[in-house]
Amino acid sequence: MPELPEVEITKEKLKKLINKKIIASWTDLPKAILNLKKNSISKDILNQKIKDIKRKGKAVLIYLEKNKNETLLAIHQRMSGRFIIKNKNEKTKYVHLKILFNDKSELWFEDQRKFGTIWYGSEKDVLNQKYFKNLGKDAHNINFNDFYKIISAKNASIKSVLLNQKNLSGLGNAYSDEALWLSKIHPKQIAKNLNKNEIKKLWKAIKIVLNKGIKLQGISMRNWLHPDGEKGKMQEDFNVYQQKNCKRCGSKIQKIKIASRNSNFCPNCQKLINLSLKSKNKNSKE
DNA sequence: CATTACCTGCAA
């Protein structure tokens, strides 16, 4: 479920694990782990220390080190994954990976639907995996020129362009809907038909929405919580995603399927622009 | 490009 802000929060909270040494590990889903090393993972990560935690796209990167030999454990939470730093109050349902540390703390990976992906190997081998290799620029950091080049070249609905991680990485269904609402762009608008001004509004809206998500500590819907069990508040502040009425004009929010995902938009604020009219206007202005 | 499959629980 998590999108960029949720993964960003997760990464920050997992940083408290840095310098801990792994003394044991357990999994009941060995097939879910793509091991790029010859040794078994449990043997290989034994006695390694957590050196650093990073984020790439929607994946968390856990850098490990032993005797200057560095490896990378990368985990993508997909739809139902969640990290848990062991805590007596946490329910223990659906835990599929446990890592035990020298100070008796534990990191667990929970995943009800088992869509999560785990990669392990050298940094180079992991980052050469298709997901990482194909990942577009980070939605939180991309500059306007790069964003403009990508969007204006795509002959597809803007919503599907935003969801495709190869174009830019980090946006998912909820934040895409929020960004399109903020920039008043219809999700079915063909990306290459947007003018520069509209693309600029969208670019700014993406930054605003992602920053808001991070500030509110992410979306905690269903079972998703921070690794320490805390909740995000972004779900209380949606303007269009899963809303009944538009927070701007009060119109009834419409739901349509795009790229087999539900798109929420305001039919009054986010109008599909007629292309012939649009090109006429564009010409008359220039 | 848009659908479908992956997997499971939960709400309608």
Place this chain on the structure above:
DNA sequence: TTGCAGGTAATG
């Protein structure tokens, strides 16, 4: 009982 869920890879 059906359809839906914040994601991605594989398939027409």
